[in-house]
Amino acid sequence: MKLGLLPLGRPTFDVPFAESKLAAMLSAVDACGYEVVGARTLLFDEAATLAAIENLKQENVDQVLILQVTFTDASMAVAAANAFTQPLSIWAVPEPREGGRLRLNAFCGLNLAAHALGLNDRAFSWLYADPDGSIAPDLAALLSGERPAGKLDAGAVPSTDAKGEAVAAALKGRRIARIGEHPEGFDTCAYDPKRIDQLAGVEVEALELETLFDTARQAEAADVAVLRQKLDSQVPNADDVDKDQLDRSLRLKLGLDSIRNSGAFDAFAIRCWPETFTVYGGAVCGPAAMMGEAKVPCACEADVYGALTQLLLMEAAQAPVFLTDLVDVDCEDGTAVVWHCGQAPLSMCDPAVKATATVHTNRKQPLLYQFPLKPGEVTLVRVSQSFNEPKLVLSYGEMLARPAAYTGTSGVMRFDRPASDVLADLIASGLEHHMALAYGDHRQTLRAAAGALDLPLLEI
Numbered sequence: 001m002k003l004g005l006l007p008l009g010r011p012t013f014d015v016p017f018a019e020s021k022l023a024a025m026l027s028a029v030d031a032c033g034y035e036v037v038g039a040r041t042l043l044f045d046e047a048a049t050l051a052a053i054e055n056l057k058q059e060n061v062d063q064v065l066i067l068q069v070t071f072t073d074a075s076m077a078v079a080a081a082n083a084f085t086q087p088l089s090i091w092a093v094p095e096p097r098e099g100g101r102l103r104l105n106a107f108c109g110l111n112l113a114a115h116a117l118g119l120n121d122r123a124f125s126w127l128y129a130d131p132d133g134s135i136a137p138d139l140a141a142l143l144s145g146e147r148p149a150g151k152l153d154a155g156a157v158p159s160t161d162a163k164g165e166a167v168a169a170a171l172k173g174r175r176i177a178r179i180g181e182h183p184e185g186f187d188t189c190a191y192d193p194k195r196i197d198q199l200a201g202v203e204v205e206a207l208e209l210e211t212l213f214d215t216a217r218q219a220e221a222a223d224v225a226v227l228r229q230k231l232d233s234q235v236p237n238a239d240d241v242d243k244d245q246l247d248r249s250l251r252l253k254l255g256l257d258s259i260r261n262s263g264a265f266d267a268f269a270i271r272c273w274p275e276t277f278t279v280y281g282g283a284v285c286g287p288a289a290m291m292g293e294a295k296v297p298c299a300c301e302a303d304v305y306g307a308l309t310q311l312l313l314m315e316a317a318q319a320p321v322f323l324t325d326l327v328d329v330d331c332e333d334g335t336a337v338v339w340h341c342g343q344a345p346l347s348m349c350d351p352a353v354k355a356t357a358t359v360h361t362n363r364k365q366p367l368l369y370q371f372p373l374k375p376g377e378v379t380l381v382r383v384s385q386s387f388n389e390p391k392l393v394l395s396y397g398e399m400l401a402r403p404a405a406y407t408g409t410s411g412v413m414r415f416d417r418p419a420s421d422v423l424a425d426l427i428a429s430g431l432e433h434h435m436a437l438a439y440g441d442h443r444q445t446l447r448a449a450a451g452a453l454d455l456p457l458l459e460i
Helices: 015-030 046-059 075-083 106-119 136-143 162-171 193-200 209-217 221-234 243-263 275-280 285-293 304-317 419-429 443-452
Strands: 002-008 035-038 063-068 088-092 125-128 175-179 203-207 267-270 298-300 322-330 335-339 356-358 368-372 376-384 391-399 409-415 434-439 457-459
Touching (some): 002 046, 002 075, 046 075, 063 075, 063 136, 075 088, 075 106, 088 106, 088 136, 106 125, 125 136, 162 304, 162 443, 175 243, 175 304, 193 203, 193 304, 209 243, 221 243, 243 285, 298 322, 304 322, 376 443, 391 434, 391 443, 443 457
Parallel strands (some): 002 035, 002 063, 063 088, 088 125, 175 203, 267 298, 368 409, 391 457
Antiparallel strands (some): 322 335, 322 434, 376 434, 391 409
């Protein structure tokens, strides 16, 4: 068998560490006994990846293996799927939990690819494992087609009750401001405004990113000073970050407040990168956390369905919510890590730890909050469009009292099912990479809300 390789990476992550992981992955693949062709260095951009795909087509490979070494969007996985009818596999590597930055974030790349391939009705196999000495059997199973993603369908629309009807009714008439378009390759964040209106009676208004930037720049210095005083009461180290960048970040919070008031918006879906850093010069993560604490959900990456999901969960929980990524699953430890930059609501901070101010791990600009999530029961949910079929995906577990796995806001949790089963179901469901999280067990209310919204239910 001739095996074609596509090693995917992004230069904003820890490139030397990623290259060391790639070397170990290549060694493991070479030991499988197949004829191996294709790129053996990280493909960092579209042009290099498309050229590598063309080279593999000339080689007439029997199978394509994507090495998901760091996070990437799903565009090149879809390009590979469209270029080949041969079997397609993805091998992603786990993220070390060392308390520092996300060095790879490969699982999120696998997550985006699984969703996008599901939307395109493309079968694939997958593996999430470290390239250590025991990888040979799992890798052999992957390449022999014994680890298919499959398709996990939702069940029936559940019955509803008064609470579920009340939650669904509370959504009607809500307004979401989508500020900027979602990043290319983030099919997880795509939306159809007519479908959202039909589903939940929620209206989406599209605004330009520059509208937010201009509004932020016009904020009064006195209002920025008041917000800075509030920040100083929350964290002990605001003076440690760049003063001008912090000022611009705080202005984004005031800009969101102004836009919310003028447009009567209930939630936001914001294209947070790269332009907030590269064009405006300050992070929106901390402002999103502040808005979330005030029960005005902000979904990053212009994820409109993420904002809708936050509104739904906020109604069910009557508490702040956190739109988060699942960034690591350790089946041996039985735990997973949820994380997103530094935008969890401050009330979710572990009371044993003092929250601090920090900068974005890749872009190095403030404001982000940094703290581990507090222990307790948690409910996770997503209004999903996986496989082009609307549904409500629901999960539950317990946040553990563990040190922060990564910088920013993160938490180590244990699902109420084996982590390996949740991992397999997540990939098979084609779930989007954002889920909304709230403290407490809100499953029954959300089941009933799914019934009121006529959404099939999938519990993973």
